[in-house]
Amino acid sequence: MTKRVFLGTSLLAMMLTAPAQAQDNNPRPLRAAIEAQYETSLEEMFLDFHRNPELSFRESRTAAIIAEQLRDVGAEVTEGVGQTGVVGLLRNGEGPTILVRADMDGLPVEEDSGLAYASTARQVDLDGVDKPVMHACGHDTHITALIGAARQLAAMKDRWSGTVMFIAQPAEERIGGAKAMMEDGLYDRFGTPDYAIAFHTSASEPVGRLIMAPGLSASSSDSVDITIHGVGAHGAAPHKGVDPIVMGAQIIMSLQTLVSRTLSPLEAGVVTVGSFHSGFKHNIISDRAELQLTVRSNDNEVREKLLDGIRRIAASVGQMNGLPEDQWPEVRVGFESTPVTINDDALAARLTPAFRAHFGEDTLQTFEEQDGMGAEDFAYFVAPNTEVPGMYMVVGGTPRDAWEAAEAGTGPAIPSHHSPFFKVDPRGSILLGTEAMVMGVLTLLGPDAETAR
Incomplete structure (x- = not known):
């Protein structure tokens, strides 16, 4: 496979450990490092994922790219977990294990978004029928952010201790991929994590908004x-x-x-x-x-x-x-x-103050109004029988001006998820999604985490 160009972990480390004066001028040096990485490589990676989507349990190309990228940052990678799932263990001394998950499948939808990078891909589905394929739910932003987070954390090993279990999960759209990975012995083979986090880009929320709420997350x-x-x-x-x-x-x-x-x-x-x-x-x-x-x-x-x-x-x-x-x-x-996806109350209580201090009140929202009964198979990773506390977050994906116009009735309605017209701002979604994943790990595995446990 041809190597993808990306910002090396040594350069990332230099940016993240910049002199104090430079950090004083930028209250979020982590964000600056992610932005630099986006410009040099993550945008190109996102475009590749978007143009080449794959259907549930058919994500072989996508999985291979993710596996390659995780190996490049030093993770121990296992492919083919739950058919096409990828597990990457990034170890960094003693400490808890945190599962960080991104789903990677597309949908049998013919894209009509008008985007210059719109998908024209087709693939034979599980039923043997050739179908159009589109990333009509933002999973391309999720896996791009997963890779971005892996690179950042590999460059920041002086700021956390433990193990990060990166999961590229198949078949979320069929709500079967997480179950398949668990039935393939995910926790028996790689260890039961102490925590699990994930996020979903939402067209219903504006870019720059991060929602992290305790309790019910998905039906x-x-x-x-x-x-x-x-x-x-x-x-x-x-x-x-x-x-x-x-x-x-x-x-x-x-x-x-x-x-x-x-x-x-x-x-x-x-x-x-x-x-x-x-x-x-x-x-x-x-x-x-x-x-x-x-x-x-x-x-x-x-x-x-x-x-x-x-x-x-x-x-x-x-x-x-x-x-x-x-x-x-x-x-x-x-x-x-x-089953129902429930965010752990105690985990929310630990993450919320750290996220509020890092992101600020304008970004972090700690409640979410239910708009329908969408489901999410992240529930299998944090089901009551696993005793793994989980946090599933929402990252805004629609440009704020378009979102505000739609809310006020002065602009067109925002295309929904699973629509052929679906589109989100990749830059805003990936930057905030990556930053949220990294902050989740730093909060739970960082130097202050031991006293909080």
Whole structure:
């Protein structure tokens, strides 16, 4: 593979350990070092990632580049974890281990952003179908920032002690990559970290804003498939069959009561039927129907309550239509599932003062209004059974003037994530994302961390 040009760690170290007078003139020398690195190499790397996106569990080229870059800063690198995941251990003496994660997959979307560097890539997906590919969620900024953070930390080893576990995670868009890495023995093979951090670039927030809040960070998400078995018949003689379309309609309407009549009014939940397929001709009653659902919640107990309710409703409809038990609708919770992502309160209490002192009140925000029920499989790295406290941050990605105009209604709406028109300011996103990752490590592994633990 051709080597990418990048700012050497020795030069970074010189910038980060500049004379006191120079540091006095710049209250954030770390930011200046990251900016220099962006101009010399990170921008080029981002453009390469954006032009060459890869689908979930198909990120071989992307993973190889990240692995090469992590080796260049002295990390012990293992590839192929959870299919295409990369683990890089940067060791620096005794101390805790902190997991720093970035997701790297694109989406099967044809880019129409109008950007000069827009993707024209195509790739065969897991289903064997050739599809357009686009970084329509900012993962290209995440992995660029991960590399930037690795370089900075390699040049700052006098300021922290311990181990940084860099994770380039596949298949976040299928919310399956983190689970795959864990099932491949991530913590058994490389050690259970003491902390875990990650960030996501957001088009809904302006450049220069960093959100780090305790508690709920992302909702749970479960992809649920229901197969309904019927008895085929002529459309003119419906009494001779059992219509799976009618049964599907009964299930769909009953599902609408799950949130409104099963959950407390103070609990959040979503059950959406996104697909309903059955039959192939006007006058034939099919013997099969397929439903596809997405199920969301903000609490793992609520999640189980909704999933149990779906199973109960499906079975009841089968019984109500006179089918034997072995022909009742089948409910399958798919691989694309993740629990709720919760930011650890104690970890937030440790990070917030340090981040506020470093970034200032204008940058750091310690609360976030929920705008929908998006999910994030970072949850697997910090699930309750792991006992790993985690912090998932949000980094603003939209230029402030465009964001303010959209908020005031005087400018166009900001394209959403997963849209073919999606675009964020890479420079602002990568600079702040890199700086947040580095600050997280310095706060938890720096010289003052021992007294705080």
